[in-house]
Every structure is written in C-alpha cells, then in structure tokens.
Amino acid sequence: MADHAAPAHHRTVASVDGALARAVELATRGPAWGPNPRVGCVILAPVQDTADDGAVGPRVVLAEGWHRGAGTPHAEAAALAAAREAGVDVRGATAVVTLEPCNHTGRTGPCAVALEQAGVAEVVYAVADPNPVAAGGADHLAAHGVRTELRPTPAATELVRTWATSAAASRPYVIVKTAATLDGRVAAADGTSRWITGPEARAHAHEVRAAVDAVAVGTGTVAADDPALTARRPDGTLAEHQPLRVVVGRRDVPDGARLRTEAGGELLQLATHDVAEVLAVLAAREVRTLLVEGGPRLATAFLEAGVVDELHAYVAPVLLGAGPGVVGGLGITTIADALRWRTHDVRRLGDDVLLTARSHPSRPRPTSQEA
Incomplete structure (x- = not known):
C-alpha cells in the first residue's frame, strides 16, 4: 500500500473537529514546496449512535490520505484508494479535508467528482480553494446532493497560507x-x-x-x-x-x-x-x-x-x-x-x-x- 494513503478503520476520533486536526497532521507529511498545496483527508463512517441529548458519539475513521506532491494522488483520492484497498465501503461517509476538494482536471482528476461518485454523503473542509482554476468543488458536490460545510480552522489556514496567497495573486x-x-x-x-x-x-x-x-x-x-x-x-x-x-x-x-x-x-x-x-x-x-x-x-x-x-x-x-x-x-x-x-x-x-x-x-x- 502506498504510504500516502492508509486505512484507519481501527481508529476513532471524538468529533469532526478531531478529524480535521488529524487531517492537518497528515497534510504536514507532504512537501512544503511544489505547485500544489499540502492537503490531508480523513474519511469518517456514517453516524451510528447518538446520546440521549442528541450528541454524536465517537466516529470511526475509515481511511486517511495526504498529498505527496505534484503528479501524485490528491489527499481525497489517496484516502478513497486506501478505503478500496482495505475493502471499506465509504457510501454515506463524511470526508473531512483541510482544503476544498478541487473541481479541475490537471495532472490528476477532480476530487469533488471522485468523492461524489464514491457515494460520500458529506464533505467538511477548512479552507475554500482560492485558485480560480480548481475552485468550485463544493458547488459541484452540493449540486449532486452531497452536504458540504466550510469549517475554518487556524491550523489549516496557516498550512496553505503561502500557496493560497500565490494562487490568489x-x-x-x-x-x-x-x-x-x-x-x-x-x-x-x-x-x-x-x-x-x-x-x-x-x-x-x-x-x-x-x-x-x-x-x-x-x-x-x-x-x-x-x-x-x-x-x-x-x-x-x-x-x-x-x-x-x-x-x-x-x-x-x-x-x-x-x-x-x-x-x-x-x-x-x-x-x-x-x-x-x-x-x-x-x-x-x-x-x-x-x-x-x-x-x-x-x-x-x-x-x-x-x-x-x-x-x-x-x-x-x-x-x-x-x-x-x-x-x-x-x-x-x-x-x-x-x-x-x-x-x-x-x-x-x-x-x-x-x-x-x-x-x-x-x-x-x-x-x-x-x-
């Protein structure tokens, strides 16, 4: 198995915020240089149980992935590949990503399409993509019935700060x-x-x-x-x-x-x-x-x-x-x-x-x- 994509169905996280923190950690394994941003992705199993007060319990991590540089699979694609290799079904799952999934075919295909076609039900991302060429992933997902949520975090913003400034300017x-x-x-x-x-x-x-x-x-x-x-x-x-x-x-x-x-x-x-x-x-x-x-x-x-x-x-x-x-x-x-x-x-x-x-x-x- 490629070391940039890992099944993690034995792991649990306390919340979506916990998964986002884990995604940031994964993203830092990628190179700081290169044309692409560092991105991490954690795929969570669908919600199974809630407490009496309606709170969602710990979520099972189905797969993880991160981007290793230009020409390699993006974080979302790496996580989906890890799930497939492990025989894990991601239909109805939540994908938690540090950056809005791309909607662009370049060296690799669009991650928004890959998530939608895999049957993911929800995508939570921390930073909107400032690159006009690749932006629009959230809109594509929403148009195909996938729930999306922008959940900004300082750590994810700092992670892509130089890349985002470059892309915007x-x-x-x-x-x-x-x-x-x-x-x-x-x-x-x-x-x-x-x-x-x-x-x-x-x-x-x-x-x-x-x-x-x-x-x-x-x-x-x-x-x-x-x-x-x-x-x-x-x-x-x-x-x-x-x-x-x-x-x-x-x-x-x-x-x-x-x-x-x-x-x-x-x-x-x-x-x-x-x-x-x-x-x-x-x-x-x-x-x-x-x-x-x-x-x-x-x-x-x-x-x-x-x-x-x-x-x-x-x-x-x-x-x-x-x-x-x-x-x-x-x-x-x-x-x-x-x-x-x-x-x-x-x-x-x-x-x-x-x-x-x-x-x-x-x-x-x-x-x-x-x-």
Whole structure:
C-alpha cells in the first residue's frame, strides 16, 4: 500500500473537529514546496449512535490520505484508494479535508467528482480553494446532493497560507531575507560580510531554502559573494529538496562560479531588472514560494514593487558603523509613508535574533501585471 494513503478503520476520533486536526497532521507529511498545496483527508463512517441529548458519539475513521506532491494522488483520492484497498465501503461517509476538494482536471482528476461518485454523503473542509482554476468543488458536490460545510480552522489556514496567497495573486509568495548588524549594515565598508550572523542563523536559513521553490540573488551578489544557493543539512550534505537558483540581472554568471560548478537546483538567469517580469517567468514555471536573498538592490526592487509578503530579518549583535545598508532608497521622505509590517514571530538563534514579519492584510497585494 502506498504510504500516502492508509486505512484507519481501527481508529476513532471524538468529533469532526478531531478529524480535521488529524487531517492537518497528515497534510504536514507532504512537501512544503511544489505547485500544489499540502492537503490531508480523513474519511469518517456514517453516524451510528447518538446520546440521549442528541450528541454524536465517537466516529470511526475509515481511511486517511495526504498529498505527496505534484503528479501524485490528491489527499481525497489517496484516502478513497486506501478505503478500496482495505475493502471499506465509504457510501454515506463524511470526508473531512483541510482544503476544498478541487473541481479541475490537471495532472490528476477532480476530487469533488471522485468523492461524489464514491457515494460520500458529506464533505467538511477548512479552507475554500482560492485558485480560480480548481475552485468550485463544493458547488459541484452540493449540486449532486452531497452536504458540504466550510469549517475554518487556524491550523489549516496557516498550512496553505503561502500557496493560497500565490494562487490568489497569480505570482509567487515572496519572502525577502536580510542578515544585518544592529546598526543595519549588511557588509563592512570594504565589502566583507562573512559572517555577520552565527552558525545557528545560517543553519536556519538553509532550512528555509529547503522549503521554498526558488531562491533569488542579483548579479552583484554573485560577483561579490560567489554563493552556491544550495540547501544543506547541518552536516553539510545537500538537503532532499534543492530550490531553483535564480540570478536576476544582465551580467553573465561566470563559468567558474559555484552556481555553475556545485550541485544544487537548476540555475535560471533572468537578464532583467523588472520585478514584474521575474515574477511572471517564475509563475509560469509554477514557482509558488520565492526567497529573495540578496543583495540590497534586489531586495529594494521587490519592496518598491509592493510584492513582498514576508520578511525574514536576521539581526546579529554586531556593530560596524559604516557599510551598505539592508535596503536602498525606497522614495520615502516622511514617516507617514513608511512600509509597515506585522510581527509574526521573534526567535533567538544562538546570539542572533530572527524577526519574521508579514505584510499587513489591509495592504493591497499587486499581481505580477500590476507590480
């Protein structure tokens, strides 16, 4: 049996909410990268007994499934396959899914149709599908007599947040990473920058690389730092997933550069300074999450374009007093026009601190055509 689909008819859950929590847990087994969201599905047996007060007792889990990445069965299809393999009848059952079942034929068939044809009587999902290409699953189910319920949960929403933002905006979710001193310098006056942050912060940065689709730097950073842009484990070996390595700018990447000589993700050079063009090319390649690592000119360009969704600011307890700053001029002349973010998390990494901030939800998110 495929390890992404499992019969679970020996298991019970206290409620639909319990099944939804389990579906989120299953979904996290799928990859954080790739064009598709992480989704989990739990199929519950029909209600058999109720207490005197009308409360529904524990529900038997008939099957479970999760999505393992592009080209593999979606979570609902995986759970249905597990049920079939185990000889379990799902007619009249409740399917609990972290994301609205798709209504689209792509690499795989539409999950809404699969659930309806399997005889499932009810579908509970936590997040409505924001992708206009695949949305409409709940409507299809309702039109074919299947009860549907949207039951939002913070955990399921967070699970697909970057993917949902990308799908809604028709561009990659953009994370800008900075590593600076307390006085906002990314390098010393002579241009040296290795290392401002300590090993714990650098290890975390590699974890982030291993979870995104692409990482981008400018040609200036290639010339100054000769980065490899690989994702590595603490022991120095390459991580399972390597992001697409994107170089933005018109200067060629030298033949002897580590980007050309070291193993890692595919190298893509975009000979442009147009952020909208960069995002359009990456969106066409189904890049959902882009990590912008350097340098200050590239970070400034993305900030000026208004397309940055998240900031990862690594701050080291170091003072330089001079040297290039984190970003260049943004055309801001008064505090009222400052770009403001919401602090999501503050984390200590050795002697350094990582501040993660997210774009304010009230701020418009330009598409790649509008940027």
